[in-house]
Amino acid sequence: MRYRSVLRATVIILVAVLAFLYVCPTIGFYEWWQDEYEEDHFELNWPGGYVTEFPSWLAPVGRVLPKRAVKLGLDLKGGIYLIYEVDETGLSDKELRDAVNLTVEIIRKRVDELGVTEPEIQSEGRNRLVVKLPGIKDPNRAKGLIGTTALLEFKLVNPTDALYKTIQQYDEMKGGAVGEKYIALGDKIQTIRGDTVFYDEDYEWIKERFEEAREGGLVPEGWIVAYSNAIRSEDDDVFVELGGAYRSVYLVTEETPITGKYLRNAQMDYDQYGKPNVTFTWDNEGARIFGDLTGAHIKERLAILLDGFVQSAPVIQSRITTQGEITGNFTSEEASDLALVLRSGALPAKLWLIQEQVVGPSLGRDAIRNGVIASLVAFGIIILLTVFYYHFAGLAADLALLFNLVIVVAVMVLLHATLTLPGIAGLILSVAMAVDANVLIYERIREELRAGKTVKAAVDTGYRRALLTIFDSNVTTVIAAVFLYLFGTGPVRGFAVTLTIGIAASMFTAIVVTKSIFDYFTGRRIKRLYIG
Numbered sequence: 001m002r003y004r005s006v007l008r009a010t011v012i013i014l015v016a017v018l019a020f021l022y023v024c025p026t027i028g029f030y031e032w033w034q035d036e037y038e039e040d041h042f043e044l045n046w047p048g049g050y051v052t053e054f055p056s057w058l059a060p061v062g063r064v065l066p067k068r069a070v071k072l073g074l075d076l077k078g079g080i081y082l083i084y085e086v087d088e089t090g091l092s093d094k095e096l097r098d099a100v101n102l103t104v105e106i107i108r109k110r111v112d113e114l115g116v117t118e119p120e121i122q123s124e125g126r127n128r129l130v131v132k133l134p135g136i137k138d139p140n141r142a143k144g145l146i147g148t149t150a151l152l153e154f155k156l157v158n159p160t161d162a163l164y165k166t167i168q169q170y171d172e173m174k175g176g177a178v179g180e181k182y183i184a185l186g187d188k189i190q191t192i193r194g195d196t197v198f199y200d201e202d203y204e205w206i207k208e209r210f211e212e213a214r215e216g217g218l219v220p221e222g223w224i225v226a227y228s229n230a231i232r233s234e235d236d237d238v239f240v241e242l243g244g245a246y247r248s249v250y251l252v253t254e255e256t257p258i259t260g261k262y263l264r265n266a267q268m269d270y271d272q273y274g275k276p277n278v279t280f281t282w283d284n285e286g287a288r289i290f291g292d293l294t295g296a297h298i299k300e301r302l303a304i305l306l307d308g309f310v311q312s313a314p315v316i317q318s319r320i321t322t323q324g325e326i327t328g329n330f331t332s333e334e335a336s337d338l339a340l341v342l343r344s345g346a347l348p349a350k351l352w353l354i355q356e357q358v359v360g361p362s363l364g365r366d367a368i369r370n371g372v373i374a375s376l377v378a379f380g381i382i383i384l385l386t387v388f389y390y391h392f393a394g395l396a397a398d399l400a401l402l403f404n405l406v407i408v409v410a411v412m413v414l415l416h417a418t419l420t421l422p423g424i425a426g427l428i429l430s431v432a433m434a435v436d437a438n439v440l441i442y443e444r445i446r447e448e449l450r451a452g453k454t455v456k457a458a459v460d461t462g463y464r465r466a467l468l469t470i471f472d473s474n475v476t477t478v479i480a481a482v483f484l485y486l487f488g489t490g491p492v493r494g495f496a497v498t499l500t501i502g503i504a505a506s507m508f509t510a511i512v513v514t515k516s517i518f519d520y521f522t523g524r525r526i527k528r529l530y531i532g
Contacts, residue, residue: 008516015508016403022410026069070413072134073420073494074359076368079134080142083355086127091349096127099348103129109344110145120418129351139358141337147351149307150341152260154293155226155252157301157313162220163196163251170213185209189249192238195313200230200245210249224254226303228310233329250310252303257293259346262286266342268335271327276335278326280342287321295319306338371424378428379405382435390442396517397438400509404434407505408498417501420494430502433477437510441466456522463515470511474503 023029074081086103088096100123111119111133120132136142167186175182188206189198198206210225219225228248231239238246266280282290294302294316303313304326311328330338382401386394408427412419445462453461478500485496 005516005519008512008519012513012516015407019403019406019410022066022413023406024065025067026409026413066413068413068416070409071416071418072368073418073423074132074134074357075421076371076419077134078359079132079136080139081355081357081359082131082133082143082146082353083124084129084131084147084351085354086129087350087352088127100127100129102348103351106344106347107131107146110341111142113340113344114142114145116142128354141333143353143356145337145341147353148341149347149350150260150338150344151305151307151346152263152342153256153305154258154290155256155303155305156293156297157303158220158223158251158253159300162223163225163249166210166213166218166220166251169218170209170216173216173218174212192241195238195248196250197238197242197246197248199242200232200247203227203230203247206249220251222254223251226250226252226305226308226310229328231329236329248310248313250303250313252305252310258286258289260342261346262289263342266339268332268339269325271325275327276330276332277328278330278335278339278342279323280326280339281323282321290324291319291321367421371421375424375428375431379431382431386435386438390438393438393442393445393514393518396514397435397442397510399517400438400513401431401434403513404431404502404505404509407509408502411501411505412498415501417497418494419498422492422495423498426495426497426499427502430499430506433474433503434506434510436473437466437470437506438514440469441510441514459515459518459522463511463518467511470507474507478503 086096086100088099091099104121104123107129108119108121111121111131114133114136116133116136119134120130122130124130131146133142167189171182171184171186175184185206188202189196191197207227210219213219214225226249228250230245230247232245233239262282262285264281264283264286266278269277269279271277298316298318300316301313302316303310305311306326311326314327326338379401383394383398386397388394390397405427408430411417441462444466445458448458448461449455451458481496481500481503485493485500488496
């Protein structure tokens with residue numbers, strides 16, 4: 001019996017020490033770092049602002065201590081929560097699974113280059129992706145980087161006047177059918193500095209007209225109509241001449257000779273005029289294909305398209321193999337982001353943003369403060385009630401509850417689990433359930449004492465008989481938490497995780513820890529135990 005008590009006490013002390021060490025980084029109890037001379041330092045930050053610096057020969061101690069604080073969810077730390085749906089049009093089940101898996105990896109690469117700490121990117125269900133970016137400062141930029149397909153294509157521009165013939169033939173066909181009220185397509189389009197342009201406000205109308213021309217067989221076979229993005233830069237000569245935002249229209253090859261899948265690298269750079277652009281290099285296969293393409297079409301225009309829109313259409317002056325550049329009206333940030341998405345690769349399918357939640361850091365701090373206050377109030381009420389009702393036994397239960405909180409936080413740090421606002425609710429609930437276990441035990445002990453048993457016999461019998469009831473009630477709760485985790489999302493999962501960890505910790509503290517406290521005092525031959 002004595003051996004069992006010693007073993008139990010040893011386990012409790014070991015768990016307490018490890019739990020405290022894993023909680024220390026969360027409460028800022030100690031720090032460890034290296035200075036510019038690579039000399040290790042180890043400090044303890046005591047309450048009240050006192051700092052103890054250990055000598056350098058103790059630095060290895062600091063090196064092995066846990067340094068990770070508990071990971072906070074978006075609702076506590078602030079950030080952005082996104083749910084995307086992968087467009088499954090034309091994809092088989094296997095192709096869809098492959099597209100989802102590849103999309104997760106590509107998004108992870110893009111997010112990593114943003115420098116987001118501890119992002120969460122995972123698939124959910126058949127074709128959905130969940131992206132959690134804690135601490136992100138520019139949600140709009142993040143959404144742009146994640147949702148951009150980044151399909152880079154190079155297509156030859158038709159070297160003849162086929163585009164103008166298409167416009168002329170369409171106007172003749174529609175004008176004869178409609179009569180004098182017909183608005184000519186050619187009246188909306190003009191040629192400036194070698195480009196065919198139109199005002200951006202007419203984009204949808206002109207797009208519909210060219211689509212009708214394609215359906216009517218007026219667009220030459222093997223060619224398609226492509227448009228640029230809207231140009232609104234006041235530094236652009238065409239913008240100044242037109243006096244407003246405009247787009248360019250091109251007739252390009254339907255076939256794509258080369259795509260961005262052959263890119264080796266892409267970087268933001270500046271052209272000869274000091275404007276941001278994107279330079280890229282090909283791998284060996286891409287260099288061969290690009291060299292053959294440019295070598296066979298010198299003095300012709302090559303359109304560079306990103307996600308279907310023409311970024312630029314320079315004239316090929318000579319054969320190009322290993323590298324090239326993408327010019328446009330980019331800002332430095334836009335060019336940097338474009339290089340980033342090109343380096344990470346194109347998404348295999350289009351993404352649709354179906355849910356978005358942005359939490360500001362101030363709101364997260366308020367949630368933490370309110371959660372801590374709620375926890376302290378709940379814990380304080382429990383302490384008062386248990387001590388008032390169970391006296392010494394209630395005090396033992398309260399010590400176990402405090403130990404329970406430390407264990408839960410330590411386990412969450414150890415498992416890299418995320419603490420959310422619903423998770424705090426689950427933590428409070430697990431504390432309440434831990435008290436419930438002690439209530440069951442104490443009521444059994446009270447019954448045994450009334451039956452005339454000695455204190456030690458009453459305690460042993462009370463714990464033994466209440467154990468099965470406690471186990472059954474906790475198992476049913478854990479089963480419910482497991483289903484919440486499996487079928488829930490986001491905050492629901494956070495609640496399930498903390499509830500499960502809390503229940504496991506409460507089983508240990510309510511049964512093992514409080515039993516050890518009772519064994520210690522009953523071993524001193526206490527004649528009487530007053531439990532309410």
